[in-house]
Amino acid sequence: MKIAVAGAGIIGACTAWSAAKQRHEVTLFDKDTAMAHTSQSSSKLLHGGLRYLETGQFALVKKALHARRFWLGQAPHLCRPLELLFPIYQGRGRPKWQISAGTKLYDLLASGSGFPKSRWLDKAEVLKRSPTLLSDGLKGAFSFYDAQMDDSALGRWVVAQCRNLGVEVVENHKIETFDSLAGFDRIANAAGPWAMELRHTQGGRPAFTIDWVRGSHIFTDRPLNQALMLPIPGEKRVFFVLPYQGKTMIGTTEIRQDHPDADRPSESEIGYLIESYNAYHGDKLTAADISGAFSGVRPLLKSAANPSDATREWAFERVGNVLHIYGGKWTTAQIQGEAALAELLK
Template identity: 45%
Template sequence: MHVGIVGGGINGLCCAWIFAQAGHQVTLFERDSIMNATSRASSKLLHGGIRYLENGEFRLVREALRERDAWLEMMPDLVKPLPIIYPKYRSGKRPRWMLGLGFRLYGFLSSGSALPPPKWLGPSGVMEKSPDLRSSELEGGYLYHDVQMDDYHLGKWVARQCLHLGVNIQEYTQVRSVSGDGTVMLDDGSSQRFERLVNVAGPWAEHLLTSSDITPKHQLDLVRGSHLIINRNCLHSLLLEVPYESRIFFVLPWQGKTLIGTTEVRQSLDDEIGCSDKERQYLITAYNSYFTNPINNNEVIDSFAGLRPLLRSAANPGKASREYAIQKNDNLTTVFGGKWTTARALAYKVKHKCLA
């Protein structure tokens, strides 16, 4: 069967990979270069999503934990176990019993993983691992493990698997419209018809349907997530509460520097995708509230941002579901949402839906 894929991010590449593994002929269209948008602007983590448990997304967390471990087993050269501490301060929004319940559930859902289960550390244990943290009001913290990746190079590895299996990857090829009979209309006026067509264009998936006069059954919230790279060595990975908010953010080691993120800002497809001055100050302020040696703008050596396609489900983007949805219109299948960690699992579901 000849299958067309629209979108060269990690979800599109994984769809192409899984279809090609099953023996299908696959052509993938990407309007820019592959792995050049949202999939390259992640927090560099393959993770279950500890905070998604607060929204009751147990199925997604279990799937993500399983896929996290699968990536670790497949590509140990590009992904590494990462110990992370969630410090508990007296002024924090979440009481210790709530954190304990969440981390116990996280450990339960990752049963069978090669990574150690979460455990509680006293204040001295936290300070021993992260001595630059503020010690006042510190009650201890939970140590847990997820996985750090190089998102761009891991995505390029998936692309190489696709090429090895004969996938035709057409970069810098804009798809203008799609149709239920499997036809794509390209920007140059030409068209191609496939037996099955998958629209996995990430933030642009809903727009591609509406511009093709196809009614989407789901709506996307486009939420910008920005990160800063600080010219400072990170002593230990941390998951921290934004002061006076229920949001959390990461402080992570990255290539000998410190990665801080992320933000959640709604925007449209027409807006520039980049870290704003307001977001930069937001992350610096959040960081400085926890560390004894504050940072300033001069230590920010880089920033990046990605546009996350989230299923519209809540007024607060922080509470929006991280689940994904699949819509089928005859020979056209569209993906709404999707996370880096679960891209492979999503691809298997897309294949099953397409061929059903």
């Protein structure tokens, strides 16, 4: 079949890749350049998502835990296993038993994925690895594994695989309406945050709605050895302190927006991330220590009043020969691309 994919983020690229593997004739369009938007603005984790266990997304977590292995096998030069610590402080955040149960369930769902199991580290070991963590009230930490990627490079690697299989990649070409794609048998709308805009060019009421939730990260030039996942003080949310390309990356936020474009990280988001870091570290940060910041918009399926609780699953809607793709995650993009192709060929 002749297939057009609108949107060369990771979801569109993986859809095009799946179609090309089955020898369809594929053209992948992007209004800007491949991976220019959300797919290069993530937390750079190939992860199951420990925190999604709390919202009961067990099937998604299991899928994602196994998807990590796919990326490590395909492109080991662009991603690597990453050990994270979840420190436990007396009287702060979730109790130890709860994180213990969560990490055990994470291990169980990851069975067969080849990642090391979680374990408890005592206070001395945690402070040896993370000497700047506050020692007052620290009981120890749970160690667990996920993986880290260079999202921009890994995404562009997928696009290169598409090209190798004969996909025509057309950048700086916005699809305004599907009429311009009349020569194609099937069309995938993989426009991520802009998927609704393209959906509205067709009639009828969309079956799903996108929730635009901006997430920002900040960088400091301080090198870091140990990745951390920590609860935001006074909130249910967690945040990451990650080593990334010789720097420390801290994120993220969840700010609901009414438009798909990523606004620059706001002063209050930057302040929030600095405060969250300082709540656990002796080497306090100020605004002067921030050497960079970026933001991206999550195209989440609208499913919850609080964006933190929103599902990270995906959904499809077929209208005529067009398949609209909503939601998803970087980690599971390859599985989502295959599922999208199966729907597209129906």
